[in-house]
Amino acid sequence: MNHKLLLVLLGLIFFAACEVRENDPEHQEPLTIEALIENLEDSQNREIIVVAHRGDWRNAPENSLQAIQNCIDMGVDMVEIDIRETKDGQLVLMHDVTVDRTTTGSGPVKDFTLDSLRSLFLVDGLNVPTTHKIPTLEEALLLAKDRILINLDKSYEIFDKCFSIAKKTGTLDQIIIKGSKTRDEVEREFGKYLPDVYFMPIVRLPNPKANAIVNDYLDNRPPVAFEFTVRYDTIKLIEQFDDIRAKGTSVWVNALWARHNGGHDDEKAVLNPEVYDWYIQNNIDIIQTDRPALLLKYLRSKGLHD
Secondary structure, eight states: OOHHHHHHHHHHHHHHHHHHHHTOTTOOOOOOHHHHHHHHHOTTOSSOEEEEETTTTTTSOTTSHHHHHHHHHHTOSEEEEEEEEOTTSOEEEOSSSBSTTTBSOOSBGGGSOHHHHTTOOBBOTTSOBOSOOOOBHHHHHHHHTTTOEEEEETOGGGHHHHHHHHHHHTOGGGEEEEESOOHHHHHHHHGGGTTTSEEEEEEEESOTTHHHHHHHHHHHOOOSEEEEEESOTTOGGGGGHHHHHHTTOEEEEEOSSGGGBTTOOHHHHHHOGGGGHHHHHTTOOEEEESOHHHHHHHHHHTTOOO
């Protein structure tokens, strides 16, 4: 074949592939961190924020660097990771108090030095060892820097150390901390950090004090969002979600397990993604999920996610 003709054909194939990719509803250019932060701060934004619980743990070990990278690649807005402290005061990603369930080792995280943890391997969902190692918080933040928002779970009691690492890595503006705390408690225990990071109160429903807690925050220190756990979908406070958003605070509900969302959970959504309509209809604009790819695909089909 003529060399020039071959180059022309290759060029046509390349441009055709690009056009197909651009028209693919599942292909999305990643948002800038500035756009992600702007959406987080805008409770009236129509776009729903997707949070991946422990990263993309169905396709990589939970709380691994690969689980975070997968989230970045698929266009997830925020990744939730869990923080524990080692015997020698280092911060690592680990959900459980012990390493038994998620690694090839055994025993409490606090009994290991960082070097000894580095000798372990993370396991997959079938408890098969992988090549992945336990990351440090610093490694995770450097990976996430300028690419994805980060919710640091299990970090409230050790946030002084988390704060130092976030400041060192230049990721303070990407970090969200949550806690089941009243406004008075947060200001007393956490106040010096409030100007620099996002704090999100957790309100577990039903709770007879829920309205008082919510109104006190809204009147005195409106948070970027509330996380609500909704045991029953008949709870009256759900009807106030639109009003809460109108006052400048977003509404976060977990799709993880039925007890968090009145039965409108990820596993039901696998069988019928229209389960996620309950979140849309009830003015929920942040959803934490164990099925990020499924939720993103559904929201994009509705024009509710870039």
